[in-house]
Amino acid sequence: MSAHLCFANMASPYRDGTISGSAMTNRNIDILNEKIFIELHKENHTALYKIDYYIKCDSSGMQVPLLFYAVNYQDNFNVWIDNKKVKVEDIPEGSSDVNRHPLQNFEETLKSSDWVQNLGQELEFKDIKYFEVELTEGDHHIHVEYTGQAMTYRGDWVNKYSYTYSLYPAKFWRSFNSLEIAIKILNGDTDLKTNLGNPMTGPLDSTAVWRFDKLPADEIKFSYIPQVNFLAKTLINVTPFGLTMLFFISMTVVHYRHIHKHRINNPDKKYSWVNIVGIIVVPLLTLIWFIWSFELIDTVIGEEASRYHGYTFLVIIFYPVVLLFYWYILRLVTSFLFAKRFINSVYNELNK
DSSP: OOOOOOOOOOOOOOEEEOOOOOEEEEEEEEEEEEEEEEEEEETTHHHHHHEEEEEESSSSSEEEEEEEEOBOOOOEEEEEETTEEEOOOOOOOTOOOSSTTTTTGHHHHHTOOHHHHHSOOOOOOEEEOOOOOEEEEEEEEEEEEEEEEEEEEOOSBBBBEEEEOOOOGGGGSSOOOOEEEEEETTOOSSSSEEOOOEEEESOOSSEEEEEEOOEEESSSEEOOOOOOOHHHHHHHHHHHHHHHHHHHHHHHHHHHHHHHHHHHHOTOOOSSSHHHHHHHHHHHHHHHHHHHHHHHHHHHOTTTTTTOOOOOOGGGGGGHHHHHHHHHHHHHHHHHHHHHHHHHHHHHHHOO
């Protein structure tokens, strides 16, 4: 039951979230209808899941009607059947004997190679939730609630939050009649994206509703990126490289003016200490500015900044190269401007 992929690598831009999805059902149960209501809370980037199953039992007696796979959810996993709360059990950790009462009806589903491959990771039996209840033959209503945590992608400047709810287990249901999905986003100033297409009713920035008579996909995906202010958007578009180039040009202009002033005041000196100091300092300050510009943009973005930029300080190893480049550029510019000024002065003298 795939939802969020978990990345153990510390260098990964992903932070794992809740893994969950539709329930599995035993061979004596028909699920007549599934209703999924998801309420997004952007303040803490969680989603409240409320799922209703309308089932029909072929026989009466003590049984496990549904089986759930849920990982990394927040707080409790709660289940009500016919408006009465039931105790949710975990398969004991380390137990591999699932072919036993009360779970024997799920042996075939749990061992399905297709289902396990779709899960995207090794199935842990300890993460399976179930409840045992005495049911009468006929129709029943099962309600499930839990709070899921968003998966966070930090590969861009602003965090991207996404949720995935797997519908894949529904392929193993004995029958499938209808599915209703509703997504509500509180304080809907976020550009919500989903793989469900356009909703049948309601806007994506409020409460959107979809209805299906067949599975629309193996999983429901929806994501959003928090809005940032105009200044943050501008700095992101300029990029640290652009900010560094502006800084470099500004420093070069300032340095050249000091060189020019020093030469006017000291025409007989062959070497200029202003020139030498600037050649050493300007490249160094430019590289430091490049490193600091990431922090500048993150600060302007605020708490939603990903702050995931790698080892930017390593750019300092290019200092000798930048120094030589700056020395060469400054030499060309200085030579060109002084040559131009000399030619202009000669031309003015000849035209007196």
